[in-house]
Amino acid sequence: MIDRFLFKKIDNSPLILFRIFFGILIACECYGAIVTGWVRINLVEPKFTFNFIGFDWLQLFVGNGMYIYFVIMGSLGILIALGYKYRFSMVAFTILWTGVYLLQKTSYNNHYYLLILISFLMIFMPAHRAISLDAKKNTSIKTNTMPNWVKWVIIAQLFIVYTYASLAKLYGDWLDFSFIKLLMQGKANYFLIGEFLQQSSAHKIVAIFGILFDFLIVPALLWKPTRKIAFCFAVFFHLFNSFVFQIGIFPYLSLVFTVFFFDGKTIKNIFFKKKTLYTAKEIETPSYRRIFVIGTSIYFCIQLVLPIRHHFIKDNVLWTEEGHRLSWRMMLRSRSGTIIFKVKDKETGKVETIKTSDYLTKKQTRRIAVYPDFIWQFAQRLKKEYAKKGQNIEVHAVNSRASINGKASVPFIDPQVDLASIPWKPFSHSEWIFPSKEGNK
Template identity: 60%
Template sequence: MGSRLLFTKMDNSPLVLFRIFFGILISLECYGAIMTGWVRTNLVIPDFTFTFIGFEWLRNLLGPGMYVYFFVMGSLGILVALGYRYRLSMLSFTIMWTGAYLMQKTSYNNHYYLLILISAIMSLLPANHSVSLDARNNPGIRKEWMYSYVKWLIVLQLFIVYTYASIAKWYQDWFDFSIIEILMKGRSHYPIIGDWLQLEPVHQVIGLTGILFDLLVVPALLWKPTRNLAFICSIIFHLFNSMVFQIGIFPYLSLAFIVFFYPPETIQRIFLPGKTAYSGKESTKPAYARPLLLLGGLYFVVQILLPLRHHAIPGNVLWTEEGHRLSWRMMLRTRQGQATFTVVDRETGERRPVNLHEHLNPKQRQKIAAYPDFIWQFAQHLEDIYAREGKEIAVYVESRVRVNNHAFAPLVDPNVDLAREKWDPWRHHNWILPAPWSSEVDQLIQ
């Protein structure tokens, strides 16, 4: 049964069409990052970028380097869409995008992480075997079929993403719609829909829809009687998110995935009429079946366990942020804060307040005021600056933070020298003070 599910041959039109869509979308993402000023704001102007902890060696390129970097990635997207030197183009994009992702986290989005995963998966799939320049230049690789495991790789990845996104919303601030109200307040200036987005019934609809859509959309797309309805709901849901939250290509990438849920013959007939259809149903195990099952199983075990890691870390993840990233915890909280950094010379005892404006841009200052890992990283950065001057310092921080509509409360122990603290992504850091709120719902779900 398992072999037939994974190793039956099927028409590869969904994979081919998705390759084209995916290449176009990643190209637009990278070129758009240049044109909108995202690259300039996050990777060109800052003297110091907050990398993912452990990847401090990944530094942004100087001068026009980052513009070239993103231009190359956008061009690789075009090559992917055309299917030209596909493996090299897709693998190169995956490596470069991962680098761009890890070298800054001030502007973090979950779909940046999803792009890494999908790009890595696509690098291994035979998406260039049909309707591609590779197949035209090398007819020996031309195939009109793929193994069905290709479809299920994508479907299972999406199921994990959407399911965790729904479960993460099962907490008090979502159930009482207060987080929806906060998110919508920032969009009151939108023409036509701005006032409408402030209505309480609209908040309730958005909140309930967010939970139910994420939980049910993949099963509904898999079941033929509900597939078309799920497709229509997906269009409405993702276009709404694109218009209201302006989250780049993610809504359109989500819609592109839907090609894997429709029969291949339907995709071929509508989108690729010039492609030769494949109607066979043979089931044969390829030579690489065993390593594929082993590595694929290991990959999905990691994907299932990684979003659960915050349960093994003491404290409320909404407050501590420990275990938040890479966990599909999307649109769950807003954070505001004020932070004061004080540097103490270990030799003389001299205390000196830090002028954050001398080191960081406005968005970076917002982050270090409210996020523990940013606070810790900036303390390490300050230590490095003074170490280059031959001085040993201690760094103390006073920080008050507000999460969603909860009251402001101290986040960091002001008596702990953060310059001496180590960071461990798998444990709680005791200098992060306990959350100022507690409820049965929060503790049950979070």
């Protein structure tokens, strides 16, 4: 039964089309990051970046070299779209993109993480065996089939993403529409819909539609009677998000994923008219069957567990941010706050107030006041900087206050704690974060 489901051969038109669009979107993302100034702001101008904790060695890449880095990634995207040196291009892009993701959190976005996962999965998929330069050069690999698991691995990943995104929205500020109101502020001048977005009725529509769409879109696309209408809703939803929230390639990548919900015949007839349609439905159990079953089981167990880890960490994730990343908690909160760093020389007792602009860009300064891991990392940075001058210091965050979703700001970080001397605890709560107040949960 498992072999029949996983290793049945089906037409590979959806995978081939996905590879082409995926490569194009990768190129647009990477070249666009240079043109729009994203690379300059996040990876060139900063003296250092807030990398994922434990990956400090990636700081070696910060600087003008990141322009070349992104040109290389964009070029790999083109190679992937063309299906040239596919395995190498896919592996190289996955490694390089993962490096960028781990290198900076200042402009964190969930779709950066999704791109890592999909790129990783694509490494193992036979996406270059038709309508590609690889297949043209080496006809022995050419085929119009793919194993059924290719389709269902992608669909399973999407189901996890959308389902967790929907469940995460089931909290107070989303359900009473106050966060949506905050989200729409500043969009009054948008062409045609700006005024509408300020109305309470629009906030209700966006909030309810967001929950229902995320929860139902995958089942609706899977069920043939609702597939076409679900696709139309997907087009509207993702284009709306692209226009209103300007979140890069993510809406278009989400639309490209829908090719896996349509049968190979439909995709072939629209995009690859000259391609031969495969209909035999043979079953070919590969030698890697056992490794595949174990590997995918482990992968999806991790994907199921990561998004719920915050439930096992003390306090509310909206306040502490502990367990927020890698959990599909998309567009759920707005954070603002203030903070002052003071350093104390342990030998002389001299106290100095840090001017953060001497170390951080404007964007980094806005982030550091309200993200605990940023605060801890900055304290460690100060400790190293002063150690170079022969000083052993304490670092304290004083007058630290934070506000979630526009609520009143309240004390955030314990000023008595020496942040330079405490270890980071990635899987448990940091007690130096003050408990959340009722209004900021």
